[in-house]
Amino acid sequence: GFIAPNSALANPNGTLIIAENETPENLDPANATNSTVNQLLVGVYDALVQFEAGETTVSPQLATEWTASPDGLTYTFTLRDGVTFHDGTPLTADDVVFTLDRLKATSGAVMNDMGPYASASAIDARTVSLTLDEPFGPFISALSRIYIVSKAQVEPHMGDDNARGWLAVNAAGSGPYSVTTYRPTELVTLGAYENYWRGWDGDHVAAVVFRYIAEPSTQLALLKAGEVHSAPDITVQDKLALMDTEGFQVDIGAAAT
Numbered sequence: 389g390f391i392a393p394n395s396a397l398a399n400p401n402g403t404l405i406i407a408e409n410e411t412p413e414n415l416d417p418a419n420a421t422n423s424t425v426n427q428l429l430v431g432v433y434d435a436l437v438q439f440e441a442g443e444t445t446v447s448p449q450l451a452t453e454w455t456a457s458p459d460g461l462t463y464t465f466t467l468r469d470g471v472t473f474h475d476g477t478p479l480t481a482d483d484v485v486f487t488l489d490r491l492k493a494t495s496g497a498v499m500n501d502m503g504p505y506a507s508a509s510a511i512d513a514r515t516v517s518l519t520l521d522e523p524f525g526p527f528i529s530a531l532s533r534i535y536i537v538s539k540a541q542v543e544p545h546m547g548d549d550n551a552r553g554w555l556a557v558n559a560a561g562s563g564p565y566s567v568t569t570y571r572p573t574e575l576v577t578l579g580a581y582e583n584y585w586r587g588w589d590g591d592h593v594a595a596v597v598f599r600y601i602a603e604p605s606t607q608l609a610l611l612k613a614g615e616v617h618s619a620p621d622i623t624v625q626d627k628l629a630l631m632d633t634e635g636f637q638v639d640i641g642a643a644a645t
Contacts (some may be wrong), residue, residue: 442552467484
């Protein structure tokens with residue numbers, strides 16, 4: 389079970405249960421263009437930049453700032469200090485380079501959005517440079533799906549499949565939650581990572597459960613019974629009906645998909 393962090397800290401508490409109609413392909417960040425994979429991983433991993441909820445332009449995440457060369461071929465990122473992965477190892481430029489080299493070697497689906505990306509190099513522990521073969525306008529946005537993995541955790545499992553098999557069922561991120569249970573056709577549970585770099589001030593849950601429930605009618609029944617808290621896949625008619633039902637909220641928002 390989940391062990392709550394030391395009570396001297398702001399304490400996340402409670403459990404959020406989310407219904408999902410489709411089981412995730414696996415946990416490999418190389419597949420994060422798939423929404424069922426991504427909705428899990430966006431809370432487990434960090435990227436250099438990320439779309440905050442409801443926003444349609446990226447904000448800094450692991451990178452605090454970046455510059456582009458005048459010819460548009462080289463982007464230089466300054467990394468945030470004090471970030472640790474869930475195994476406790478500190479984030480450095482080597483992790484970013486390792487992540488991108490692995491994704492390129494596996495021809496991961498997320499690389500499809502990276503256009504003419506060529507290579508990555510570590511300038512020092514806090515600075516990483518990414519190079520393109522030609523200028524590419526959407527490049528920074530595409531980096532929101534490049535989830536940075538811990539080199540220390542993943543490298544021992546590279547084998548002859550570039551750690552595809554290991555990362556399919558294990559996670560190596562630095563995000564607010566770590567994967568605590570992975571039962572592919574049934575549920576995935578996430579637990580709050582005590583040393584997350586953003587801290588835990590404010591109102592946060594200690595655990596998140598994704599339950600895989602194919603039938604919209606079953607999702608609706610569980611939502612009404614309070615056994616799930618969020619049911620995105622119920623029918624449009626039921627969503628419209630719940631807009632006028634006390635105790636339920638229907639959220640309609642911008643999505644930077």
